[in-house]
Amino acid sequence: MSLILENVHKSYREPNGHLLPVLAIEHYELAQGEQAALIGSSGGGKTTLLNVISGILAADSGRIVVDGKDIAQLPEVVRDRFRAARIGFVFQTFNLLPAFTALENVLLGMSFSGRGVNRPFAESLLDRVGLAKRMHHVPQRMSVGEQQRVSVARSLANKPALLLADEPTANVDPGNQELILNLIRDTCRENNVTLLMVTHAVEVADTFERVDRLTDFNKPVVAEQEASA
Amino acid sequence: MNLLTISWKSVKQRRLASILTALSVGLGVMLMVIVLVIAGAVDNAFNQRSIAYDLIIGAKGSDLQLVMSSVYRIQPPIANLPYMYLEQLREDSRVELAIPLAFGDFTRPEHGAFPIVGTTNEYFLNDYTPGQKFQAENQPGTRQLSELYDAVIGSQVARTNGWKVGDQFSIVHGRADSGDYHDEMFTVVSVLRQTGTPNDRSVFLNLEAVYTLEGHQKPIEEVEERLRDFYGNDPDRLNRALQQLEELRVRRAKGEEIGDPTMGYGIDTPEAMKEITAVYVKVAGASSFKAHSLYSELKSTSRAMAVNPIIPIQRLMTNFVGNIQKALMVLTGMIIVVSGISIFVSIYNSMSDRRREIGIMRALGARRGSVFAIVLAESSVLCVGGGSLGWLTGHLLAVLCAPEVSARTGLLLNGWAFNPWEFVLFPVLLILGALVGFLPAMTAYRTDVADALQS
Numbered sequence: 001m002s003l004i005l006e007n008v009h010k011s012y013r014e015p016n017g018h019l020l021p022v023l024a025i026e027h028y029e030l031a032q033g034e035q036a037a038l039i040g041s042s043g044g045g046k047t048t049l050l051n052v053i054s055g056i057l058a059a060d061s062g063r064i065v066v067d068g069k070d071i072a073q074l075p076e077v078v079r080d081r082f083r084a085a086r087i088g089f090v091f092q093t094f095n096l097l098p099a100f101t102a103l104e105n106v107l108l109g110m111s112f113s114g115r116g117v118n119r120p121f122a123e124s125l126l127d128r129v130g131l132a133k134r135m136h137h138v139p140q141r142m143s144v145g146e147q148q149r150v151s152v153a154r155s156l157a158n159k160p161a162l163l164l165a166d167e168p169t170a171n172v173d174p175g176n177q178e179l180i181l182n183l184i185r186d187t188c189r190e191n192n193v194t195l196l197m198v199t200h201a202v203e204v205a206d207t208f209e210r211v212d213r214l215t216d217f218n219k220p221v222v223a224e225q226e227a228s229a
Numbered sequence: 230m231n232l233l234t235i236s237w238k239s240v241k242q243r244r245l246a247s248i249l250t251a252l253s254v255g256l257g258v259m260l261m262v263i264v265l266v267i268a269g270a271v272d273n274a275f276n277q278r279s280i281a282y283d284l285i286i287g288a289k290g291s292d293l294q295l296v297m298s299s300v301y302r303i304q305p306p307i308a309n310l311p312y313m314y315l316e317q318l319r320e321d322s323r324v325e326l327a328i329p330l331a332f333g334d335f336t337r338p339e340h341g342a343f344p345i346v347g348t349t350n351e352y353f354l355n356d357y358t359p360g361q362k363f364q365a366e367n368q369p370g371t372r373q374l375s376e377l378y379d380a381v382i383g384s385q386v387a388r389t390n391g392w393k394v395g396d397q398f399s400i401v402h403g404r405a406d407s408g409d410y411h412d413e414m415f416t417v418v419s420v421l422r423q424t425g426t427p428n429d430r431s432v433f434l435n436l437e438a439v440y441t442l443e444g445h446q447k448p449i450e451e452v453e454e455r456l457r458d459f460y461g462n463d464p465d466r467l468n469r470a471l472q473q474l475e476e477l478r479v480r481r482a483k484g485e486e487i488g489d490p491t492m493g494y495g496i497d498t499p500e501a502m503k504e505i506t507a508v509y510v511k512v513a514g515a516s517s518f519k520a521h522s523l524y525s526e527l528k529s530t531s532r533a534m535a536v537n538p539i540i541p542i543q544r545l546m547t548n549f550v551g552n553i554q555k556a557l558m559v560l561t562g563m564i565i566v567v568s569g570i571s572i573f574v575s576i577y578n579s580m581s582d583r584r585r586e587i588g589i590m591r592a593l594g595a596r597r598g599s600v601f602a603i604v605l606a607e608s609s610v611l612c613v614g615g616g617s618l619g620w621l622t623g624h625l626l627a628v629l630c631a632p633e634v635s636a637r638t639g640l641l642l643n644g645w646a647f648n649p650w651e652f653v654l655f656p657v658l659l660i661l662g663a664l665v666g667f668l669p670a671m672t673a674y675r676t677d678v679a680d681a682l683q684s
Contacts, residue, residue: 048679056592056678077596084594095589095682099242104230111230112594154593 002162002194003030003053008062010045010052011220021220022048023059028217032161035185035195037205040214046198049214050164053196054087055079067161084112088155088193090184092167094147096139102126102150103135109157125153129183145176152183156191163188165197169204181207232599235590236606240614243579250572251615257564258616258654262623264557265648270640271550274425275301275542280509281356282328283520284535286310286318286527287507292534293541299330299507300538301427302344306333310533311459312503313470318510323519326511328352331439333506335405336432340398341389342405345432347439350374353381355511357424366420368394373419374435380415381433384423388636392417400432402444411442425641440503449474452502459532473501510535558650565616565661572611573665576604580672587673588681601674608666609659616658620651 010023022045030036040046051057053064055071064072067086071079096105106122126135129149139147148168155163165184169177181204188195197208205211240247280300287295290307297304309331318327331347350373353363365371366387371394374381382392392398396417402409415434423429439445447455453474460467477499512519524535587600595603628644635641 047683051679054592056682077598080591080594080596082594083592089592091592091682095585095592097238097586097589099238104238107230108235108590109593111235112590112596112599117230158594 002032002034002067003028003196004063004065005029005053006063006065008052008064009060010048010057011060023052023218024220025049025062025218028212030162030194030196032194033189033192034210035188035208036197036210036212037208038196038198038212038214039202039205040198040200040218042200044214045218045220046200046214047166049218050089050166050196050198053162054089054164055083080112081114084109085114085158086161088158088160088163090148090151090155090163090165090168092170094139094144094151094171096147096150096154098139101136101138102131102142102146102153105139105150106154106157109154113158115158122153122157125156126150128187129153145172145179148172148176148180149183152180152187156187156193159191160193162194162196165195167199167201168197170199170201177204232602233606233610236603236610239583239586239603239607240610243575246575246579247611250568250575251611251618253568253571254565254612254615254658255617255619255622257561257568258619258658259623259626260564260619261558261561261654262620262651263627264554264561265650266623266627266642266644266646267640268554268557269646269648270425270642271554272546274640275546275550280426280538281359281361281511282509282538283512283515283517284510284523285507285538286327286510286533286535289532289534292536293545295507295534295536296538296541298332299509302332302346302431303427306506309504309506310508311456311470312500312505313456313466314459314533315505315508316500317466318508321523323512323516323523324510325513326351326355326509328355328509329436329505330507330509331436331505333403334411334439334442335401336386336390336398337401337410338405341386341430342401343383343386343389343430343432345400345434347434347436349436352433352509353419353421357426357428361424363424363428364422366393366422368420370394371419374433375418376416377435377438377441378413378415379418379435379438381419381421382417383421383429383431383433385429385636386432387417387420393420394418402442409444411444413438413442423635423641425635436505440498446502447504449478449502456501462530470501473499477502565658568615569612569661569665572608572662573668576608576611576666576669577672580604580669583673584676584681585684587676588678588684591676591678592682597674600676601670604670604673605663605666608669609662612658612662612665613655616654620654 005025005028008023008025011019011021014020038046048057052059053066059072062072063070069082071082074082097108100108103122103126106125107117107119110117110122123135126132129152131146131149134142134146139150168184169180172180185195199205285295285299287299288308288310294304294307298306315327315329318324328348328351332344334345336343336345357363386392394417397414399414400411401407402411421428453471456467456470460470512523524537527533527535590600624644627642631642631644
């Protein structure tokens with residue numbers, strides 16, 4: 001399995017001191033190379049789930065196994081390095097660094113992995129997403145669709161085992177939506193990368209063979225009631 | 230792509246703020262470099278390299294005044310010594326070389342009021358600083374002091390007045406503004422090349438010519454009284470001097486002219502009537518023991534004093550010039566610290582804007598230590614980059630200004646001379662960069678990734 005979640009809980013502390021449970025997942029898994037769309041409403045914990053899976057946020061409890069490693073058990077420094085090397089991220093708002101060119105943004109993704117920078121591979125990735133002629137442009141001089149394609153290229157720069165995509169087409173015009181989606185899915189398929197894409201758009205999720213609803217396996221309210229009981 | 234490259238990108242991204250903050254550091258460093266270069270030039274001008282003699286002998290008084298008047302020629306002389314004392318020194322086995330100097334007059338104010346020094350050609354045949362010999366400009370007709378009213382002029386004198394070999398000038402008796410002009414015209418026979426010493430702004434005359442000038446003679450009775458005072462413990466020399474004075478009285482009583490009747494005292498003036506202001510002395514074998522022996526001997530008498538030219542100047546440098554230098558260094562150091570604080574403010578203010586970027590890098594796998602290092606490297610790049618620019622500009626400015634400074638002050642600026650303090654400068658700048666970057670770097674270190682990504 002590429003991703004296994006077991007008894008994962010995550011709560012936020014509210015300003016009044018009360019805990020707000022966001023995640024309470026008993027079990028969830030994805031096989032290596034599998035592609036799944038995860039549907040959830042706004043504020044339903046989708047982004048929190050991706051952050052917990054990637055180790056950006058620490059879960060309160062539970063096992064989060066990515067590519068065979070329980071990242072919840074890893075020290076932060078090791079977890080950071082693991083995230084760089086084995087987990088790719090495509091953000092809703094692209095999150096490109098404005099001072100860096102498209103190529104440099106991809107190289108930046110490589111530079112934290114500890115495996116060094118592979119410039120030809122970065123160039124081939126940009127070529128793959130159709131930006132061979134735009135790789136020396138900064139994000140500001142690129143269209144929204146192009147920026148998201150750079151983001152896709154960057155997410156694959158370290159040949160990850162798992163790609164997490166957080167509403168990658170939410171800010172992209174309809175013409176580019178399909179292009180981006182196909183690009184993400186095709187490149188993941190070509191590289192046998194497991195893909196978990198969260199979205200609130202049913203029409204986007206419907207293009208996936210596997211569609212999961214977050215509310216089906218995430219029961220934070222129940223957990224809160226149990227806790228108060 | 231290493232951390233330094235990432236830092237550099239961030240510096241470039243905030244180009245204007247980065248340039249301004251780096252410039253402020255550069256300005257401080259540039260000022261510091263200029264202070265160091267000038268301090269080095271002043272130090273060179275005032276330290277032991279200014280003169281290649283072991284002792285200066287002059288009338289009793291302030292040792293500093295003797296050095297300032299005889300070496301730097303920026304103070305009036307204390308008093309005179311009998312010329313016969315020069316002969317006495319030359320007979321002393323401890324003395325290898327004794328060069329007489331007579332000064333107190335100046336060129337006319339419109340000619341720059343440069344000090345006049347009566348001396349002999351020996352002065353130019355010896356080093357002016359250890360290992361450095363006088364060199365004359367290659368001008369037609371250049372020669373040594375041979376005729377009575379010949380003059381050798383320093384480079385600054387020549388430059389100021391546009392004088393060359395063959396030009397003539399007259400001088401002022403006593404203070405430059407006294408208005409008491411000597412009638413005699415002196416002819417330039419040699420123009421010295423720049424030495425970076427007070428010689429550049431001096432005019433050298435034949436010592437014998439000094440005795441011929443009006444107003445440089447004293448009545449026989451006054452000279453006799455001074456000789457009796459000076460040679461009170463040396464009856465042989467005193468008698469010989471008094472005998473010369475007596476012969477002069479007799480000749481004058483007979484109405485005989487002494488020397489050239491048109492110019493007062495002539496070159497056959499008896500030695501007992503002549504005076505000198507100071508004597509440069511080289512002791513035999515450069516022996517510090519002999520120098521000290523001569524120094525101590527003179528100290529125990531009331532006739533003259535010997536001064537090691539280094540000591541009063543070092544005292545002056547330590548007590549006065551050195552303190553000014555330190556004050557300037559502290560001031561420029563404070564400018565650099567203030568510049569460092571401006572870097573801190575600039576980076577710290579940018580941290581809220583950069584929070585998202587830090588979050589992105591952390592999401593991409595950058596460790597806390599990495600983002601800490603990136604911010605720290607950024608402040609160091611600004612400090613060291615600005616400092617390097619200031620260092621280079623400071624030296625370039627010194628090189629460019631050197632001719633003008635030299636022309637105006639006679640100070641030889643070596644723009645590329647490196648002060649040992651400069652080697653400390655860059656480590657200090659690195660430390661400063663680290664210090665001012667620490668707090669912003671800690672902010673980056675503590676950034677909550679999830680929050681930052683949503684910001």
